[in-house]
Amino acid sequence: MARTAAAALKSxxxxxxxxxxxxxxxxxxVLLYPLVFMILAGFxxxxxxxxxxxxxxxxxxxxxxANFKALIAGSTDAAVTVYLQNSLIRTVYNTFWxxxxxxxAGYVFARLRFKGRDTLFLILLATQMIPGTLAIIPTYLEFARFPFAGGNHIFTGGTGILDTWWIYLIGGPSINIMGTFLVKQSLEKVPIEIDEAATVDGAGTVRLIFRILFPLQLPIMAFIAITTALGTWNDFITPFFYTTSDHLQTLPAAITRLSSVGASPGAVINYPLIITLxxxxxxxxxxxxAFFQKYIVQGLANTGIKG
Known part of the structure; x- marks a missing residue:
């Protein structure tokens, strides 16, 4: 049998x-070389x-x-522990929301019927066509003029919620438009008879949503969780533009901070630490x-989107 299989494979x-x-x-x-270089430079x-x-x-x-110890346990050269902690908190918090x-939102647009539903959904999708860089200045002004915060009152100005944890708590979470679209597409493939049968059996709206429909969307939820976590973990714009305090920085923004430490004449920038970060x-x-790519493929397949 083994010889037959080997012969077939050889043929x-x-x-x-x-x-x-x-x-x-x-x-x-070639693709792995930068990773190998980063590891070697860390020594x-x-x-x-x-x-x-x-x-x-x-x-x-x-x-x-020393650089790897700084990455794992922090050091006097950079408060890496704080940066890592902030990145983890932001990632978990934003992923949950x-x-x-x-x-x-996907349930609302897929199952509920109300006037202007399709128009509102198209408006939400249209916001995805606006480049994120165009929103930096309006968002900055929105945070800076946030009422009753940072010295802001009705007739006076202030700093609002800039350079505070509220930037991450309020400014971070938002409706994930892409996630809403995927959930809507997936829920529309679920027969409405399931909802009707659950209602007849005495299931309320909350039980219908979280005990019946939610488990059916686990591949989509995994896809949203993975992409949101990666996006938040790599986010550079939010901490860089809206915070200045060192204790509010995340790993991506901290790299820029460390790069500017050596701006003074004669100073030596710690490139190995920056590369290790x-x-x-x-x-x-x-x-x-690497471990969850199958959920990305499965999540997109369940929505009927072909790549």
Missing amino acids: QFRPVHLLGHLFLLGIGL FNKTEFTSTVLGLFPIPKAPTL ALFTSFL SLGITLPALLIF
Whole structure:
């Protein structure tokens, strides 16, 4: 049996298959090289890094784990623990609200009937066509003029909620338009008879939503959770533009802060630490995508969207 299978496999093998595998292997190595470089650079100290002519694979003469310790446990050079904590809190908080609002909004547009429903949904979709950079200044003014906060009163100005945790608590969560669209598309494929049968059996609206319909949307919810978590984890704009205090920074914004530390004459920028922090941002995203990519594909497949 084994010989038959081996013979069949050998008969199907073609030289072009080997070339294809070698080509894909080469592409994979090219894509992985930046990650390998970041890991190797993390073993440098800032003095040796700036004084060394780096090769394709830089090897330090005096390897150190200080940068990796700073990434995991924090250090005096950078409050990495605070940055990491802020990033985790933001990611969990925004992901929860994205799931909550996306599912409820998707349910409203898929199941409820009211005047202007389709028009309102089109308006929400239209907001996705506006580049996010165009909203930076209006959002900044909105936060700065937030009433009864930061010295703002009816007739006087102030700082509003700028440079406070309210930026993350209020400004972070919002209706996830893409998530709402996906939930709506998926719920419309669920027969309305399920709702009617649940109502006949005595299920109320809350039980119908969270005990019957929600479990059917788990692939979609997983997709929304993964994409929201990755987007929040890598978010640079919010902490950079709307906060200035060091204790409010996240990992992406902290990298920019560390890059500007050496702006004074004679100062040496700690590039190995910056690269290691970048590695700390990249690895979680890669791991999440590697382990949960099937949910991304399954979530999009359940909505009927073809990529």
